[in-house]
Amino acid sequence: MDHLKTELIEGFERELRRGSLVLVVLSVLVEPTHGYDLLRKIEQAKIEMDTDTLYPLLRRLESQGLLEGKWDISSNTRPRKVYALTALGRSLLSAMKKIWQQYGKNIERIIDHD
Amino acid sequence: MTKESFLNQLREVLESEDVKKNVIEETLKEYASMIDDALESGESIEAFIKKMGTPRKVAKALAKDRPGRRSNRLTALSPFIATILFFFSGVLFQAWHPGWLFFLLVPITGILTYKPIQWRGLLIFTILIVFILVGTSTNLWNPLWSLFLLVIPQSQNKKNPNLNRVAMVYTYIAVAVYHVAVIYFGFSFIGGSQELRNLYLTLSLLVFLPILLYGFWNGSIQIRLDLDWKNPKTVKDFLLNLTLVGGITIGYLVLGFVWGWGWWHPGWLVFLTIPMVYILIGNKRLSLTGLMPFIATILFVLVGEYLTIPGQTSAYSLSWLFFLLIPIVGILEKGR
Numbered sequence: 001m002d003h004l005k006t007e008l009i010e011g012f013e014r015e016l017r018r019g020s021l022v023l024v025v026l027s028v029l030v031e032p033t034h035g036y037d038l039l040r041k042i043e044q045a046k047i048e049m050d051t052d053t054l055y056p057l058l059r060r061l062e063s064q065g066l067l068e069g070k071w072d073i074s075s076n077t078r079p080r081k082v083y084a085l086t087a088l089g090r091s092l093l094s095a096m097k098k099i100w101q102q103y104g105k106n107i108e109r110i111i112d113h114d
Numbered sequence: 115m116t117k118e119s120f121l122n123q124l125r126e127v128l129e130s131e132d133v134k135k136n137v138i139e140e141t142l143k144e145y146a147s148m149i150d151d152a153l154e155s156g157e158s159i160e161a162f163i164k165k166m167g168t169p170r171k172v173a174k175a176l177a178k179d180r181p182g183r184r185s186n187r188l189t190a191l192s193p194f195i196a197t198i199l200f201f202f203s204g205v206l207f208q209a210w211h212p213g214w215l216f217f218l219l220v221p222i223t224g225i226l227t228y229k230p231i232q233w234r235g236l237l238i239f240t241i242l243i244v245f246i247l248v249g250t251s252t253n254l255w256n257p258l259w260s261l262f263l264l265v266i267p268q269s270q271n272k273k274n275p276n277l278n279r280v281a282m283v284y285t286y287i288a289v290a291v292y293h294v295a296v297i298y299f300g301f302s303f304i305g306g307s308q309e310l311r312n313l314y315l316t317l318s319l320l321v322f323l324p325i326l327l328y329g330f331w332n333g334s335i336q337i338r339l340d341l342d343w344k345n346p347k348t349v350k351d352f353l354l355n356l357t358l359v360g361g362i363t364i365g366y367l368v369l370g371f372v373w374g375w376g377w378w379h380p381g382w383l384v385f386l387t388i389p390m391v392y393i394l395i396g397n398k399r400l401s402l403t404g405l406m407p408f409i410a411t412i413l414f415v416l417v418g419e420y421l422t423i424p425g426q427t428s429a430y431s432l433s434w435l436f437f438l439l440i441p442i443v444g445i446l447e448k449g450r
Contacts, residue, residue: 035144036151039165052167055141056175080151081144 017048023100025057026093029067032084058083066092115159117149120169127173141176192223200434210430211418212247234268241265246379255378256370257296260289263322266329281328288321316371358391380415403444410436 028041039054061067066089073079085093121142128138145166152162166172196216203213218239225235241261249255267282295318362384369381386408393404414437418430426432 034147034151036148036155039148040155043165052171052175055144055166055172056178059137059141059176078147078150080147 013048014050017050020100021049021053021057022061023093023096025054025061026066026085026089026096029083029085029089030093032082034072034080034082038083061089065089115163117146117153117159120149120159120163121146124169124172127170128176131173131177133173133176137176141172145172188227189220189224192220193217196220204431204434208427208431210428210434212250214414214418214430214434215243215246218243234265237268238262238265245382249379254297255381257289257293259366259370259378259382260292260322263289263325266325281325285325288325292318292321319367354395358388362388380419383412383415386412401447403440403447406440406443410439413439 024042024045024047025038028038033041035055035058038058042049042054058067058069062069062083065086067083068086069081069083071079072082124145125138125142128141133141148166149159149162153159167175196219199216199219200210200213203216204210207213222236222239225232225239241264245255245258245261249258263285267278267285366381366384369377369384390405390408393401414430414433417436418428418433421429421433423429423432
């Protein structure tokens with residue numbers, strides 16, 4: 001029984017992580033950020049991620065036109081690829097935020113009812 | 115692991131996953147930059163890998179995201195087409211066996227509808243079909259098994275294409291010579307007793323040793339999954355892989371060669387235990403659904419081959435029913 005409970009909780013957390021990852025990444029990238037910095041910011045927000053998902057996700061969002069990645073060679077430091085939201089990315093983020101907030105409110109209403 | 119070894123491994127697995135060259139270069143450049151950032155901030159490379167995934171995981175994820183699938187419609191239809199062809203050949207021509215090979219159309223369609231086409235995968239299935247068709251009609255399971263060795267040099271070694279060409283030519287010649295030696299001469303040109311000929315036959319397998327060694331080196335025989343001698347887990351995985359794959363291969367050769375058993379068929383079924391073991395150790399809870407395709411295939415072949423059913427030319431005409439266990443167990447397990 002305990003085993004089943006643990007499995008269900010793990011599954012629930014996994015689904016939440018998967019479902020919210022794009023929102024998390026787009027939210028962080030409101031300010032143009034490079035790959036490793038993005039990872040650190042997500043960690044600092046105590047948001048867990050499945051390993052191996054971040055980089056492929058960045059590439060996918062870039063190919064979908066939600067992000068634009070550019071190599072920053074202007075500064076004195078090493079070249080880094082900096083990701084920034086495109087207009088489409090900003091518009092998607094705004095829509096996703098609204099959905100998340102509304103959904104969160106609805107969920108809270110239900111669970112507070114307990 | 116160092117930054118260089120991480121990037122080298124990443125390049126290798128990205129190439130083996132057929133990721134586009136410009137994507138590989140871009141990925142490596144970015145990973146190099148991110149690793150530098152991690153190291154500068156005092157993080158170890160191991161901590162970085164824990165967060166960002168092993169080279170294999172990253173490559174798999176990138177390959178999965180790659181646009182390539184043309185149409186899933188044909189793949190979705192292929193099980194129905196295979197079933198119709200299977201019944202057609204069984205009912206009209208009593209060819210239940212080898213008519214069941216039509217089911218191999220399912221993975222073959224999957225391979226053909228994926229771009230770029232995985233020629234190596236296609237070759238494996240082609241050899242499997244030739245192996246079973248020619249094997250059951252001629253009983254020449256030996257030397258037919260050696261055809262599977264042709265797969266090894268198909269895994270392109272981009273670092274050394276000339277060596278790959280040499281390996282390919284060597285493998286084809288070795289397999290062809292082995293076939294001629296066994297089929298046309300039955301090793302009779304050696305003379306002497308059957309035991310002596312068996313010994314020569316066994317010794318002749320040494321001709322395949324360079325091919326196997328090359329396979330380990332170029333990664334087409336992958337038992338070296340992310341091996342890091344300092345990491346006990348990867349060493350344990352390596353030993354498990356080595357024991358499992360090596361043990362079962364030796365077991366198969368023993369079934370075929372030693373004491374004149376000649377169990378090349380259906381001895382090849384032992385190879386189905388490899389994915390079964392990985393399913394068993396990879397899941398916390400026993401999943402019969404995952405195991406069922408392999409169990410059903412084993413039952414299908416064993417019953418089809420050895421059972422005699424009155425009024426039936428071949429037990430394969432009924433043993434296909436074992437495949438129904440796959441959805442039945444799936445539904446039962448899901449509803450539990």
